[in-house]
Protein backbone atom coordinates (compact mmCIF):
# COMPACT_ATOMS: atom_id res chain seq x y z
CA UNK A 1 0.00 0.00 0.00
CA UNK A 2 2.88 2.35 0.85
CA UNK A 3 6.14 1.58 -0.91
CA UNK A 4 9.15 3.73 -0.10
CA UNK A 5 12.42 3.10 -1.95
CA UNK A 6 15.90 4.40 -1.33
CA UNK A 7 14.79 7.71 0.17
CA UNK A 8 17.51 10.32 0.61
CA UNK A 9 16.54 13.59 2.30
CA UNK A 10 18.79 16.51 3.25
CA UNK A 11 18.57 19.85 5.03
CA UNK A 12 20.83 21.94 2.78
CA UNK A 13 24.10 20.08 2.45
CA UNK A 14 23.44 17.85 5.43
CA UNK A 15 21.85 14.53 4.49
CA UNK A 16 19.59 13.15 7.24
CA UNK A 17 17.98 10.10 5.57
CA UNK A 18 20.47 7.86 3.79
CA UNK A 19 18.43 5.56 1.58
CA UNK A 20 15.39 4.47 3.57
CA UNK A 21 13.33 1.54 2.25
CA UNK A 22 10.04 0.61 3.83
CA UNK A 23 6.70 -0.93 2.95
CA UNK A 24 3.35 -0.84 4.71
CA UNK A 25 0.82 -3.43 3.57
CA UNK A 26 -2.95 -3.08 3.30
CA UNK A 27 -4.40 -2.99 6.83
CA UNK A 28 -0.96 -3.26 8.38
CA UNK A 29 0.28 -1.21 11.35
CA UNK A 30 4.00 -0.44 11.16
CA UNK A 31 5.72 1.33 14.03
CA UNK A 32 8.85 3.34 13.34
CA UNK A 33 10.96 3.61 16.48
CA UNK A 34 14.11 5.56 17.23
CA UNK A 35 15.60 8.00 19.69
CA UNK A 36 15.29 11.78 19.38
CA UNK A 37 16.94 13.21 16.31
CA UNK A 38 17.23 9.91 14.41
CA UNK A 39 15.06 11.02 11.49
CA UNK A 40 11.47 9.96 12.27
CA UNK A 41 9.89 13.37 11.72
CA UNK A 42 12.05 14.03 8.66
CA UNK A 43 10.79 10.76 7.17
CA UNK A 44 7.15 11.58 7.93
CA UNK A 45 7.45 15.09 6.47
CA UNK A 46 9.10 13.83 3.32
CA UNK A 47 6.39 11.19 2.83
CA UNK A 48 3.58 13.73 3.04
CA UNK A 49 5.48 16.19 0.83
CA UNK A 50 6.50 18.89 3.32
CA UNK A 51 10.16 18.21 2.60
CA UNK A 52 11.59 17.52 -0.83
CA UNK A 53 13.62 14.42 -1.59
CA UNK A 54 17.19 14.32 -2.77
CA UNK A 55 16.34 11.01 -4.42
CA UNK A 56 14.16 7.95 -4.03
CA UNK A 57 10.55 7.10 -4.73
CA UNK A 58 7.23 6.89 -2.91
CA UNK A 59 4.42 4.67 -4.16
CA UNK A 60 0.88 4.68 -2.78
CA UNK A 61 -1.55 1.94 -3.74
CA UNK A 62 0.44 1.26 -6.89
CA UNK A 63 0.67 4.91 -7.93
CA UNK A 64 3.92 6.89 -7.97
CA UNK A 65 3.34 9.99 -5.81
CA UNK A 66 7.02 11.03 -5.56
CA UNK A 67 6.56 14.20 -7.60
CA UNK A 68 3.16 15.22 -6.25
CA UNK A 69 2.71 18.22 -3.94
CA UNK A 70 1.36 17.54 -0.44
CA UNK A 71 -2.31 18.29 -1.23
CA UNK A 72 -2.24 15.89 -4.18
CA UNK A 73 -0.74 13.19 -1.97
CA UNK A 74 -3.66 13.70 0.41
CA UNK A 75 -6.07 13.41 -2.53
CA UNK A 76 -4.29 10.18 -3.46
CA UNK A 77 -5.01 8.76 -0.01
CA UNK A 78 -2.21 9.73 2.34
CA UNK A 79 -3.05 11.50 5.61
CA UNK A 80 -0.71 12.91 8.22
CA UNK A 81 -1.05 13.74 11.91
CA UNK A 82 2.04 15.81 12.75
CA UNK A 83 4.01 15.74 15.95
CA UNK A 84 2.37 18.13 18.40
CA UNK A 85 -0.99 17.53 16.65
CA UNK A 86 -1.22 21.04 15.14
CA UNK A 87 -4.96 21.37 15.46
CA UNK A 88 -6.35 24.86 14.87
CA UNK A 89 -6.75 26.18 18.44
CA UNK A 90 -9.10 29.08 17.69
CA UNK A 91 -11.49 27.00 15.57
CA UNK A 92 -14.20 24.82 17.07
CA UNK A 93 -13.85 21.06 17.20
CA UNK A 94 -16.38 20.63 14.38
CA UNK A 95 -14.66 23.25 12.23
CA UNK A 96 -11.33 21.50 12.77
CA UNK A 97 -12.76 18.22 11.48
CA UNK A 98 -14.49 20.00 8.60
CA UNK A 99 -11.13 21.22 7.27
CA UNK A 100 -10.55 17.60 6.19
CA UNK A 101 -13.84 17.30 4.28
CA UNK A 102 -13.01 19.47 1.27
CA UNK A 103 -10.54 16.84 0.00
CA UNK A 104 -13.50 14.62 -0.99
CA UNK A 105 -15.95 17.49 -1.59
CA UNK A 106 -18.04 16.41 1.38
CA UNK A 107 -20.18 18.75 3.48
CA UNK A 108 -20.88 16.81 6.64
CA UNK A 109 -18.68 15.02 9.11
CA UNK A 110 -19.16 11.26 8.53
CA UNK A 111 -21.18 9.66 11.31
CA UNK A 112 -18.59 6.92 11.82
CA UNK A 113 -16.05 9.49 13.02
CA UNK A 114 -18.34 10.36 15.91
CA UNK A 115 -18.86 6.67 16.60
CA UNK A 116 -15.09 6.28 16.95
CA UNK A 117 -14.63 9.54 18.90
CA UNK A 118 -17.93 10.35 20.71
CA UNK A 119 -16.25 13.08 22.74
CA UNK A 120 -15.76 15.12 19.58
CA UNK A 121 -19.52 15.33 19.07
CA UNK A 122 -20.08 16.32 22.70
CA UNK A 123 -17.43 19.02 22.41
CA UNK A 124 -18.27 20.09 18.86
CA UNK A 125 -18.71 23.77 19.65
CA UNK A 126 -15.66 24.11 21.94
CA UNK A 127 -12.49 25.68 20.68
CA UNK A 128 -9.88 23.09 19.77
CA UNK A 129 -7.30 24.84 21.93
CA UNK A 130 -9.40 24.21 25.05
CA UNK A 131 -9.34 20.41 24.71
CA UNK A 132 -6.99 18.19 26.73
CA UNK A 133 -3.93 16.73 25.01
CA UNK A 134 -5.63 13.36 24.53
CA UNK A 135 -8.76 14.97 23.11
CA UNK A 136 -6.67 17.09 20.76
CA UNK A 137 -4.95 13.94 19.54
CA UNK A 138 -8.37 12.39 18.85
CA UNK A 139 -9.34 15.55 16.99
CA UNK A 140 -6.17 15.50 14.91
CA UNK A 141 -6.78 11.84 14.00
CA UNK A 142 -10.45 12.55 13.17
CA UNK A 143 -9.44 15.46 10.94
CA UNK A 144 -7.00 13.19 9.11
CA UNK A 145 -9.61 10.42 8.76
CA UNK A 146 -12.10 12.94 7.33
CA UNK A 147 -9.93 12.96 4.18
CA UNK A 148 -10.75 9.22 3.78
CA UNK A 149 -7.13 8.04 3.59
CA UNK A 150 -5.73 4.68 2.57
CA UNK A 151 -2.59 5.24 4.64
CA UNK A 152 -2.44 7.23 7.88
CA UNK A 153 0.89 8.64 9.09
CA UNK A 154 1.11 9.52 12.79
CA UNK A 155 4.16 11.25 14.21
CA UNK A 156 4.69 10.45 17.91
CA UNK A 157 0.99 10.48 18.83
CA UNK A 158 1.58 9.58 22.49
CA UNK A 159 3.81 12.59 23.19
CA UNK A 160 2.50 14.48 26.22
CA UNK A 161 -0.40 12.09 26.77
CA UNK A 162 -1.14 10.22 30.00
CA UNK A 163 -0.75 6.41 30.12
CA UNK A 164 -4.45 5.48 30.40
CA UNK A 165 -5.24 7.57 27.32
CA UNK A 166 -2.31 6.02 25.44
CA UNK A 167 -3.84 2.56 26.00
CA UNK A 168 -7.18 3.82 24.73
CA UNK A 169 -5.55 5.33 21.66
CA UNK A 170 -3.92 2.01 20.79
CA UNK A 171 -7.30 0.24 21.02
CA UNK A 172 -8.95 2.90 18.87
CA UNK A 173 -6.31 2.76 16.13
CA UNK A 174 -6.49 -1.03 15.98
CA UNK A 175 -10.28 -0.84 15.82
CA UNK A 176 -10.13 1.63 12.92
CA UNK A 177 -7.71 -0.67 11.10
CA UNK A 178 -9.89 -3.73 11.73
CA UNK A 179 -13.06 -1.94 10.58
CA UNK A 180 -11.72 -0.19 7.50
CA UNK A 181 -8.49 -1.91 6.42
CA UNK A 182 -6.61 1.36 6.86
CA UNK A 183 -2.81 1.07 6.72
CA UNK A 184 -1.04 2.93 9.51
CA UNK A 185 2.54 4.02 9.99
CA UNK A 186 3.29 5.52 13.37
CA UNK A 187 6.54 6.90 14.74
CA UNK A 188 6.92 6.25 18.41
CA UNK A 189 9.31 6.11 21.36
CA UNK A 190 6.96 4.48 23.91
CA UNK A 191 7.82 0.78 23.78
CA UNK A 192 4.63 -0.51 25.42
CA UNK A 193 2.48 1.39 22.91
CA UNK A 194 4.57 0.10 20.01
CA UNK A 195 4.33 -3.52 21.19
CA UNK A 196 0.60 -3.12 21.74
CA UNK A 197 -0.21 -1.73 18.33
CA UNK A 198 2.43 -2.98 15.87
CA UNK A 199 2.26 -5.72 13.29
CA UNK A 200 5.85 -4.82 12.42
CA UNK A 201 8.47 -2.63 14.05
CA UNK A 202 11.28 -0.74 12.31
CA UNK A 203 14.10 1.09 14.07
CA UNK A 204 15.69 4.14 12.52
CA UNK A 205 19.12 5.25 13.66
CA UNK A 206 21.21 8.00 12.10
CA UNK A 207 18.88 8.10 9.11
CA UNK A 208 19.06 4.37 8.31
CA UNK A 209 16.67 1.54 9.13
CA UNK A 210 18.87 -0.63 11.35
CA UNK A 211 16.41 -3.23 12.69
CA UNK A 212 13.17 -4.68 11.34
CA UNK A 213 10.97 -7.32 12.91
CA UNK A 214 7.47 -8.63 13.08
CA UNK A 215 5.83 -8.20 16.46
CA UNK A 216 5.88 -11.99 16.99
CA UNK A 217 9.65 -12.19 16.49
CA UNK A 218 10.61 -9.03 18.35
CA UNK A 219 13.74 -9.15 20.48
CA UNK A 220 12.63 -6.73 23.20
CA UNK A 221 16.10 -6.49 24.76
CA UNK A 222 17.64 -5.53 21.44
CA UNK A 223 14.87 -3.04 20.76
CA UNK A 224 15.33 -1.48 24.20
CA UNK A 225 19.06 -1.08 23.52
CA UNK A 226 18.29 0.89 20.34
CA UNK A 227 15.99 3.18 22.27
CA UNK A 228 18.16 3.84 25.31
CA UNK A 229 20.62 6.71 25.20
Ligand SMILES: Nc1ncnc2c1ncn2[C@@H]1O[C@H](COP(=O)(O)OP(=O)(O)OP(=O)(O)O)[C@@H](O)[C@H]1O
Pocket residue numbers: 011016034035036037038039040041042043083
Ligand atom coordinates in the same frame (compact mmCIF):
# COMPACT_ATOMS: atom_id res chain seq x y z
N1 LIG B 1 14.97 22.14 9.75
C1 LIG B 1 16.09 21.45 9.98
N2 LIG B 1 17.29 21.93 9.55
C2 LIG B 1 18.43 21.24 9.75
N3 LIG B 1 18.50 20.06 10.40
C3 LIG B 1 17.35 19.55 10.85
C4 LIG B 1 16.08 20.20 10.68
N4 LIG B 1 15.11 19.45 11.24
C5 LIG B 1 15.74 18.36 11.75
N5 LIG B 1 17.07 18.41 11.52
C6 LIG B 1 18.07 17.39 11.91
O1 LIG B 1 17.73 16.17 11.29
C7 LIG B 1 17.97 15.08 12.16
C8 LIG B 1 16.70 14.25 12.30
O2 LIG B 1 15.70 15.02 12.96
P1 LIG B 1 14.19 14.55 13.12
O3 LIG B 1 13.41 15.70 13.66
O4 LIG B 1 13.75 13.94 11.86
O5 LIG B 1 14.36 13.42 14.22
P2 LIG B 1 13.25 12.63 15.07
O6 LIG B 1 13.70 11.22 15.05
O7 LIG B 1 11.90 12.94 14.56
O8 LIG B 1 13.45 13.25 16.50
P3 LIG B 1 12.33 13.66 17.61
O9 LIG B 1 11.93 12.38 18.23
O10 LIG B 1 13.13 14.53 18.52
O11 LIG B 1 11.23 14.37 16.90
C9 LIG B 1 18.48 15.66 13.47
O12 LIG B 1 19.88 15.58 13.47
C10 LIG B 1 18.03 17.10 13.39
O13 LIG B 1 18.91 17.94 14.10
